[in-house]
Amino acid sequence: MAWIDKFLDFFKRSEKATPQKDSKAIAKQLAMGKMYARDRVNYLLDDDTFQETDLFVEHTGKDFGLDKKYLPADGVITGTGTMSGYPIGIFAQDFTVAGGSLGLMHARKITKIMDLAIKNGMPLIGINDSGGARIQEGVNSLAGYGEIFYRNTLASGVIPQISVILGPCAGGAVYSPALTDFVFVVDKISKMFITGPEVIKTVLGEEITMEDLGGARVQTEITGNAHFFAESEVECFEQIKELMSYIPWNNQKKAEPSTPKLPKPVFDVEKVIPAEPTTPYDIRNIIKSIFDDSKFLEIQEGWAANIVIGFARLNGDTVGVVGNQPLVLAGVLDVDSSDKAARFIRYCDAFNIPLITFVDLPGYLPGVDQEHAGVIRHGAKLLYSYSEASVPKLTVILRKAYGGGYIAMCSRHLGADFVFAWPSAEIAVMGPEGAANIIFKAEISASEDPDATRKEKVKEYTEKFANPYVAARNGHIDAVINPNETRKYLIHSLKVSGSKQEAKPFRKHGVPPF
Ligand code: HXC
Numbered sequence: 001m002a003w004i005d006k007f008l009d010f011f012k013r014s015e016k017a018t019p020q021k022d023s024k025a026i027a028k029q030l031a032m033g034k035m036y037a038r039d040r041v042n043y044l045l046d047d048d049t050f051q052e053t054d055l056f057v058e059h060t061g062k063d064f065g066l067d068k069k070y071l072p073a074d075g076v077i078t079g080t081g082t083m084s085g086y087p088i089g090i091f092a093q094d095f096t097v098a099g100g101s102l103g104l105m106h107a108r109k110i111t112k113i114m115d116l117a118i119k120n121g122m123p124l125i126g127i128n129d130s131g132g133a134r135i136q137e138g139v140n141s142l143a144g145y146g147e148i149f150y151r152n153t154l155a156s157g158v159i160p161q162i163s164v165i166l167g168p169c170a171g172g173a174v175y176s177p178a179l180t181d182f183v184f185v186v187d188k189i190s191k192m193f194i195t196g197p198e199v200i201k202t203v204l205g206e207e208i209t210m211e212d213l214g215g216a217r218v219q220t221e222i223t224g225n226a227h228f229f230a231e232s233e234v235e236c237f238e239q240i241k242e243l244m245s246y247i248p249w250n251n252q253k254k255a256e257p258s259t260p261k262l263p264k265p266v267f268d269v270e271k272v273i274p275a276e277p278t279t280p281y282d283i284r285n286i287i288k289s290i291f292d293d294s295k296f297l298e299i300q301e302g303w304a305a306n307i308v309i310g311f312a313r314l315n316g317d318t319v320g321v322v323g324n325q326p327l328v329l330a331g332v333l334d335v336d337s338s339d340k341a342a343r344f345i346r347y348c349d350a351f352n353i354p355l356i357t358f359v360d361l362p363g364y365l366p367g368v369d370q371e372h373a374g375v376i377r378h379g380a381k382l383l384y385s386y387s388e389a390s391v392p393k394l395t396v397i398l399r400k401a402y403g404g405g406y407i408a409m410c411s412r413h414l415g416a417d418f419v420f421a422w423p424s425a426e427i428a429v430m431g432p433e434g435a436a437n438i439i440f441k442a443e444i445s446a447s448e449d450p451d452a453t454r455k456e457k458v459k460e461y462t463e464k465f466a467n468p469y470v471a472a473r474n475g476h477i478d479a480v481i482n483p484n485e486t487r488k489y490l491i492h493s494l495k496v497s498g499s500k501q502e503a504k505p506f507r508k509h510g511v512p513p514f
Pocket of ligand 1: 097098099100101130131132133134135136142145146168170171172173196
């Protein structure tokens with residue numbers, strides 16, 4: 001073949017492997033409010049930086065007519081590019097090709113990029129838009145999933161893994177996102193489920209829509225499977241870029257520092273603390289009063305809202321923030337909030353992000369529901385992850401720190417490097433009411449005026465224990481501080497613990513309660 005013919009042949013093959021914008025399938029995709037897979041990749045990456053791999057890979061399916069079908073790029077676009085100048089690995093399933101279904105070669109394209117990302121310490125972004133295992137390829141599709149899950153696990157704690165659900169993510173396919181660090185969903189577009197509505201109807205006789213079964217709201221508000229919710233794909237991509245600006249590129253690096261900025265004056269800490277010690281307040285306002293530019297990238301905002309987690313910057317450096325939320329269930333710990341915080345703490349620890357914890361909680365949520373849902377097992381995850389974390393750990397006790405909650409929220413006893421308390425802190429085994437009712441039970445019931453005696457005993461207990469000074473006297477906290485000086489104390493503590501090193505006994509790995 002002449003040189004020019006070889007080139008013409010190359011262009012013809014490339015065109016065949018890249019479905020054209022005027023195709024019916026792409027028009028259908030766009031009509032659903034979805035972007036085309038290639039446009040998604042290009043939107044996320046820096047301009048003109050996408051370098052595609054495996055465009056000419058073909059499926060190996062032989063059954064049910066697949067042998068006669070050409071599937072462009074085998075339904076998945078893979079390659080590398082840069083985001084804000086940093087290299088990343090990326091794949092995007094193309095729903096316009098056999099519903100983005102995953103066969104063996106489709107999976108191998110993905111695992112090749114995963115291997116490259118792991119070897120080179122690059123974050124991996126996976127855009128999922130697929131009907132799941134390619135039914136015609138049978139067990140080979142399942143093998144493909146297995147090979148992806150294996151690498152998701154290998155990559156965990158080594159490189160950031162981000163999953164974007166932009167269409168169906170059906171059947172076993174959901175387990176790859178579930179193994180990754182952050183899952184992004186878009187309203188009306190994302191659908192995640194193990195067994196779809198058809199199967200549910202057949203097996204259980206129940207009718208449910210895909211949206212109600214596993215839509216974006218369900219995944220961000222009920223299940224906690226997804227971390228970020230967006231109204232549109234463009235908003236979702238901007239959220240991903242924002243997240244990437246906070247986190248380090250791999251576990252050997254620290255997050256890129258930014259220019260330090262003061263919090264905005266509107267979030268003056270004096271103004272955001274309620275005057276009354278029992279009044280609920282929004283912990284996010286306290287967070288915004290302390291960190292740079294009053295910015296806080298909240299994660300899993302709609303789920304287990306009694307705890308707040310997310311990234312902020314302190315004097316330019318990324319920190320992971322965990323705080324009880326007095327606005328929701330008084331900020332108690334329960335099954336979901338323990339899970340939510342525990343996983344975030346492990347993420348921060350794996351990627352060298354210091355942890356700052358704000359404490360204001362009456363303890364663990366009491367009740368049969370919680371006990372039977374395994375609050376012991378789930379609550380233990382929080383203790384485990386704080387104890388295990390070796391990044392700098394700074395804690396500020398704002399108000400209530402009662403019982404197990406005091407210990408679990410990164411107390412000195414779980415290895416916090418610095419623990420500060422505001423003068424409003426109450427550090428005790430339980431709240432004054434409950435404590436007085438138990439320890440002065442006999443005196444109260446023998447009294448001529450039990451109510452008056454109870455009040456007196458509550459007051460006595462409050463004066464003795466509901467303050468930070470008993471803990472300060474015993475060295476359990478380092479200082480009682482003026483709330484106005486919280487930022488200053490945290491900046492100094494972070495500086496001091498910047499080179500923290502902790503020797504731990506040898507082990508292959510721990511056995512956390514999950
Ligand atoms: C092969 C598939 C497919 C699949 C969709 N397609 N899913 N091909 N294997 N799993 C094809 C369709 O045949 C169709 O091809 C095209 O993709 C578009 O699909 P439609 O059904 O027309 O689209 P839509 O109406 O939008 O519905 C999308 C859908 C539906 C909800 C995803 O297709 C669906 O329910 N698919 C099956 C989902 C599922 O149950 N997957 C689980 C598989 S088992 P044509 O040629 O007509 O354009 C699994 C286990 C893995 O994943 C376990 C790992 C541990």
